């Protein structure tokens with residue numbers, strides 16, 4: 223099977239397993255796991271933020287990041303297809319009493335005009351006050367799109383002096399870096415808190431990291447424990463994350479090339495299904511209308527796993543465990559299925 227459902231499906235490599243097996247560990251609830259501490263320092267440094275916190279998942283990092291800025295009864299603004307509103311089981315509302323209002327953009331990008339109209343920093347007794355704005359980069363359901371840096375900087379300027387905080391869901395932030403050559407540090411700079419996933423394109427089995435100011439991260443550490451996310455000898459997992467940061471960042475452009483290759487093969491069969499020029503990173507969304515479910519089933523029968531992300535929309539994601547030959551084969555199989563319905 224060539225598994226293109228998600229970049230979460232990668233297995234730890236031999237080198238990564240060796241790093242995990244030899245990790246120095248301690249009790250992280252006491253702050254005594256040297257490998258966790260090293261990972262947190264490494265990520266804080268790479269993202270240019272003061273401190274960082276290792277978490278079980280990206281959802282947990284987002285829930286913590288938003289909750290340190292938005293008290294119960296406050297709102298967070300985000301794009302309508304954002305992971306925080308579509309794919310975190312309502313956590314921000316269910317656990318933290320935070321409401322959301324959304325703007326819509328086909329690629330999930332920031333709409334500065336909409337944000338300007340929607341934001342109500344200190345609403346007083348009548349309206350809900352905006353506490354934070356969350357941005358996703360790259361945008362998952364937007365098809366792996368990259369947020370233009372100028373817009374992120376303009377967003378920072380827009381909130382400056384209002385008290386409204388900015389959270390970046392950077393589950394695939396390193397893909398944005400690979401696509402643009404702009405460092406994750408520069409992309410992160412406009413944001414108060416940033417989450418990254420180690421278990422997506424970077425290929426670690428488990429883990430995400432939330433970075434931000436030291437006091438906010440200290441508060442997030444308490445809230446992580448409250449959620450049941452205080453862990454003990456987590457250094458075995460942190461070692462995988464450190465290995466991923468050291469060995470799997472530079473290769474991300476290969477996943478992007480594989481995604482473009484698949485898109486080109488499919489577009490050769492039917493260029494209304496996908497525009498290869500629109501494939502910016504490792505995510506491809508095929509717009510196949512009513513035949514979407516059938517395509518997913520037939521692709522599975524032919525050895526390619528894909529997923530549905532909306533009506534008529536089939537998503538493919540390339541990753542560490544898909545090589546060039548497999549990407550080509552998957553593209554050819556999908557092209558054949560689309561050519562002969």
Ligand SMILES: *Cc1c(COP(=O)(O)O)cnc(C)c1O
Pocket residue numbers: 278279280281282284305306358360361362391393394419422430
């Ligand atoms: C995968 C992902 C997350 C985190 O997902 P978990 O499964 O909770 O680790 C967060 N944001 C985006 C955009 C994602 O794609």
